[in-house]
Amino acid sequence: MIEAVLAANRAYLLGWNDGPAEGDIYRSGLPHAPLNGVVRLTGQDPADAYPQAVDRLEGVPRVWWVGEDSDPGTAEALRSLGARQLTRMPVMVAEVAAAPVVPEPSGVVIEEARDITEFVTAYAKALGIPDEAVLRAAEREKTFGHTVLRLAARLPDGPIAGTAEAYLSDGLVTLYFVGTQPPFRRRGIGAALTQAVLRHAAVRGIPMAALTSTPVALPVYRRLGFTEVSQYELFTF
Structure with a gap:
């Protein structure tokens, strides 16, 4: 695995x-x-x-x-x-069918992102990517085609509060850019987005999900059924 x-x-x-x-x-x-x-x-x-x-x-x-x-x-x-x-x-994995259900924040709608530039603008703000890089990042995103699923969590008035990107390959879905805008953090939006990715995977018949987690996010992913199977060491050079 x-x-x-x-x-x-x-x-x-x-x-x-x-x-x-x-x-x-x-x-x-x-x-x-x-x-x-x-x-x-x-x-x-x-x-x-x-x-x-x-x-x-x-x-x-x-x-x-x-x-x-x-x-x-x-x-x-x-x-x-x-x-x-x-x-x-x-490095964490979860069985899609066995993932527990967690409460979702009220007033938040999770849907597939249709506007890639808007989606990238949202995760850029959450993850600290400079504004001047958004259009170039959106162009790179477009090259992934249907291998990538993009989910956006929206508030009632429309702005994107959080994002999750899922890469679909060979019976596996891997998660990236799970992030929440600073004003909306600690409401369970990131967990709800991750759960939504697992639901989409289940519909597609994908049995396993994987991600790389920051140490601070470990409790959230464990609550969603993810277990640690390995790790990466990241270096700057």
Whole structure:
């Protein structure tokens, strides 16, 4: 299972590359670190791979993902080459059919986003992506086509309060950009969006869901039936 989860994450991140993919390096060019980086290191001497990645990703914030799909010793090698660990991100999975039901916030409507630019504008505000990058991010989003489901949580007067993006691949749905606008946090909107993704997955016959969580979000995802199966170490370089 973990192999499929990590492969789905690689495929999604490489999809952000602005141009033909080159190995395991992706560069969207957007000023948001997770959208530029290296998804793994396999079969290559870190001393050779490191300067290649620095050169390819020069001028943009970037991250290096080190998980079970990277060669053993990758994290230690990156540290010795000057990379700095940012955080550890738990990799979590859930059985779609077994996910518990959580209460949903009143007055919030969750629907598929039709306007990609509006959707990106909302998650950019929630996740700290600069305004000037929104239009370029929206153009990259459009290249995913029907492999991506975008859900927006709206308030009665219309603005998007929260977002969730789901990448659909080979019997698996992986979640990204689960975020809530600062004024609307702590109302259960993020949990409701995640639950809505699981419902859409069930309708499509997708049995498993996966995500990478920040440490602070762990209790929310555990409440929704997700369990930790692995972790990533994220480095800046």
